[in-house]
Amino acid sequence: MTNTLIALSINGLVWGLIIALIALGLSVIFGLLDIINLSHGDFFMIGTVIAWTVLTTTGSFWPAFLLAPLVGFVLGALIQRIVLQPIRNAAALSIVATFGLSMILQEVVRMTFGPTPRRILPPIRGTFDLFGIDYEIYRLFAAAVSILALAAFFLFLHHTKLGTWMRAVRHDPETATAMGIPAQRVYRVTFGLGFALAALGGVVASPITTVDFRAGVDVLPFCFMAVIIGGLGNLPGTAAAAVLLAFLEGIISSFATPTVARIASLVLMSAVLLLRPQGLFKGLTK
Amino acid sequence: MENSNDPKVNRRSFLQYALAGGAATGVANLTIMKDLFAQAPAGPIVIGHHVELTGGFASWGYWHDKAARKAVDLINQGGGIAKRKVVLATEDTESNPASGARKLRNLIQRANAEFVMGSVHSGVMLAAIPIATELKTIYMSMGEATEATGSKGTRYSFRTGMDTYSIAAAGVPWCMENLGKNWTVIYADYAWGQSHFQETKVIVEKLGGKVVGNIPVPLDAKDFVPYLTQIPAETQVVFSIFFGSLSVAFYTQSKSMGIGKRAKMYSVSGTLEAIAPADIEGAAEGVYILENFPRMLKYKDDGFHKEHNKIMELDDIDAREAGSKRIMAKSHAWQSWEDLYTLKAAIETSGYKTRKDTEGVIRALEGLPMKNSLGHPQGDKLLRKEDHSGILDCYISLIENGRFEVKKKIPKEDLAKNMPVRHDLSKMPV
Numbered sequence: 001m002t003n004t005l006i007a008l009s010i011n012g013l014v015w016g017l018i019i020a021l022i023a024l025g026l027s028v029i030f031g032l033l034d035i036i037n038l039s040h041g042d043f044f045m046i047g048t049v050i051a052w053t054v055l056t057t058t059g060s061f062w063p064a065f066l067l068a069p070l071v072g073f074v075l076g077a078l079i080q081r082i083v084l085q086p087i088r089n090a091a092a093l094s095i096v097a098t099f100g101l102s103m104i105l106q107e108v109v110r111m112t113f114g115p116t117p118r119r120i121l122p123p124i125r126g127t128f129d130l131f132g133i134d135y136e137i138y139r140l141f142a143a144a145v146s147i148l149a150l151a152a153f154f155l156f157l158h159h160t161k162l163g164t165w166m167r168a169v170r171h172d173p174e175t176a177t178a179m180g181i182p183a184q185r186v187y188r189v190t191f192g193l194g195f196a197l198a199a200l201g202g203v204v205a206s207p208i209t210t211v212d213f214r215a216g217v218d219v220l221p222f223c224f225m226a227v228i229i230g231g232l233g234n235l236p237g238t239a240a241a242a243v244l245l246a247f248l249e250g251i252i253s254s255f256a257t258p259t260v261a262r263i264a265s266l267v268l269m270s271a272v273l274l275l276r277p278q279g280l281f282k283g284l285t286k
Numbered sequence: 287m288e289n290s291n292d293p294k295v296n297r298r299s300f301l302q303y304a305l306a307g308g309a310a311t312g313v314a315n316l317t318i319m320k321d322l323f324a325q326a327p328a329g330p331i332v333i334g335h336h337v338e339l340t341g342g343f344a345s346w347g348y349w350h351d352k353a354a355r356k357a358v359d360l361i362n363q364g365g366g367i368a369k370r371k372v373v374l375a376t377e378d379t380e381s382n383p384a385s386g387a388r389k390l391r392n393l394i395q396r397a398n399a400e401f402v403m404g405s406v407h408s409g410v411m412l413a414a415i416p417i418a419t420e421l422k423t424i425y426m427s428m429g430e431a432t433e434a435t436g437s438k439g440t441r442y443s444f445r446t447g448m449d450t451y452s453i454a455a456a457g458v459p460w461c462m463e464n465l466g467k468n469w470t471v472i473y474a475d476y477a478w479g480q481s482h483f484q485e486t487k488v489i490v491e492k493l494g495g496k497v498v499g500n501i502p503v504p505l506d507a508k509d510f511v512p513y514l515t516q517i518p519a520e521t522q523v524v525f526s527i528f529f530g531s532l533s534v535a536f537y538t539q540s541k542s543m544g545i546g547k548r549a550k551m552y553s554v555s556g557t558l559e560a561i562a563p564a565d566i567e568g569a570a571e572g573v574y575i576l577e578n579f580p581r582m583l584k585y586k587d588d589g590f591h592k593e594h595n596k597i598m599e600l601d602d603i604d605a606r607e608a609g610s611k612r613i614m615a616k617s618h619a620w621q622s623w624e625d626l627y628t629l630k631a632a633i634e635t636s637g638y639k640t641r642k643d644t645e646g647v648i649r650a651l652e653g654l655p656m657k658n659s660l661g662h663p664q665g666d667k668l669l670r671k672e673d674h675s676g677i678l679d680c681y682i683s684l685i686e687n688g689r690f691e692v693k694k695k696i697p698k699e700d701l702a703k704n705m706p707v708r709h710d711l712s713k714m715p716v
Binding site: 004007008011012015107110114115116117118119120121122127133134135136205208209210212213214215217218219221222246249250253254257259261262 | 340341342344345348475501502504505506507508509511512513515516530531533534535537538539542543544560561565566567569610611612613
């Protein structure tokens with residue numbers, strides 16, 4: 001029992017880090033653009049499809065770690081320009097637009113990649129004994145990649161000119177524009193970065209889950225829960241909430257049914273909405 | 287002072303509007319009823335197809351659609367049904383019960399479908415049956431939730447394929463004898479998975495076995511580690527019920543955790559439907575699967591099966607479509623092909639001309655035997671009179687080297703013996 005508890009706690013941390021990577025993109029987009037992006041799960045899905053395509057065409061999985069975020073960034077910037085910029089001032093419309101975008105992305109992938117789910121073998125094979133369960137080595141690698149990507153993003157946000165611009169536009173768009181910061185370009189870069197983070201999450205998760213045109217549908221609710229618990233637009237809060245949620249589900253799953261664990265996460269989210277609507281991690285850097 | 291132009295409703299205007307509204311409703315109703323009940327018998331016969339072309343079941347729906355279109359072409363080349371040309375009206379359910387319900391009304395009320403071949407999605411199917419019944423239209427169900435020909439069945443719902451009851455009755459006895467008596471059931475936590483769990487548990491316990499683990503998994507699960515660690519150590523058979531990507535994720539993660547090394551893995555065709563084991567890099571290797579139409583031609587090696595594969599453009603090993611990577615959803619999509627021939631037989635036997643003759647078709651379907659033929663390439667079967675359920679041959683296959691190798695054929699007679707009638711739908715009013 002104790003061994004299972006420890007193993008599931010560690011697994012919760014590992015899985016939470018992967019989810020944090022995906023949820024961070026959602027939070028970035030909301031934090032800066034005030035867009036509730038219902039197509040964010042599909043950005044993750046696009047990442048898994050890019051990983052599968054890279055693997056089948058080159059025979060190697062590794063280039064996907066570079067290609068998926070790059071393609072994601074370009075696609076994100078294009079989507080922001082074509083779909084979201086024209087409706088910039090209408091928050092309700094952005095929900096409808098991103099919902100439509102989600103359907104378009106899914107159907108395009110269904111028509112090109114096909115409706116059948118695929119599996120990607122992990123690039124690092126093998127398992128080890130983690131407190132009595134056979135645990136994949138690749139999962140630890142995935143967690144390490146997630147930590148690196150999260151750290152790199154926060155460094156970028158706080159130690160580069162573009163990162164400073166992004167925080168300035170988030171804080172006060174009018175003043176930032178008056179100071180000569182190109183707000184429209186910042187919006188485009190931000191959406192591109194959100195897409196790139198989700199696509200990278202897709203590459204990292206693809207050998208653990210599957211490649212499927214509807215893969216993003218299942219990821220989105222968990223990401224939203226992380227964003228809500230962490231505080232809308234609160235980036236460190238979102239990452240911490242994703243880890244907390246997965247960790248919590250891992251622990252509860254060791255002594256109750258997995259469904260009870262999921263219910264516990266939802267109860268936590270409801271409690272946060274009721275008692276701390278600003279999120280659990282208010283006060284952390286936005 | 288009252289203004290004569292005041293648009294307020296008074297008693298006179300109310301009566302005028304009420305009479306006009308009543309007359310309009312009456313005319314509309316007569317028009318609809320005229321369409322429903324008085325179609326010219328000499329014209330084409332419209333058969334609806336309520337199918338998943340998009341959404342979660344799209345990989346299956348493609349094959350249901352293709353099978354139906356090919357069968358309609360064949361039937362029309364042979365002179366149609368009762369010398370009437372068959373027109374197939376197709377509606378996409380979007381793999382969504384709410385959309386499916388709306389689309390079914392479109393099929394019946396707008397496209398004038400006189401019979402409907404129904405959805406393989408259990409949720410859509412269960413939402414559709416009350417509507418089909420209300421509109422007095424025969425609905426050939428294809429989903430596996432047993433309720434369609436059980437507690438929620440009506441005189442209008444039929445199923446030539448299998449449900450969770452018949453799947454349990456067909457597969458569990460052999461598995462109990464050959465794989466083990468302590469079972470863990472791990473399943474997608476919705477109607478289909480729950481129904482499998484309940485039906486399987488009853489038969490396992492009836493045969494002296496024990497269900498030691500009951501693990502429902504939320505539909506949005508991506509990480510299976512918390513669920514796989516719940517499998518009790520004494521488990522001899524892990525029975526898994528998932529479909530599509532959830533199924534691939536289950537096989538992938540259970541393989542990496544070595545579940546198959548400590549227990550036998552058993553599942554149903556739905557978990558690997560439209561998927562070639564070789565395409566998921568061996569994740570399903572060593573899993574026993576209950577099929578009802580062998581994936582490989584050699585296990586039902588006859589001219590009808592061969593011709594069916596040829597018309598559907600399938601290879602004879604993986605059931606892969608020529609020129610594409612698609613794998614036929616073989617243990618389900620045959621129903622869209624065969625149900626057209628089933629309806630043809632019942633329509634012609636009963637002398638059906640218009641919708642008012644539907645009761646005759648129902649009576650002809652109840653107890654209808656079907657012979658192994660090009661119209662019924664899956665094989666001989668019976669549409670049992672009482673519960674409108676298909677009684678057919680099944681096969682237990684083992685995934686070996688990426689192929690479905692049949693290990694045991696379960697004859698339809700054994701299936702019938704193991705699944706006594708629980709609901710008599712034939713005594714319900716039409």
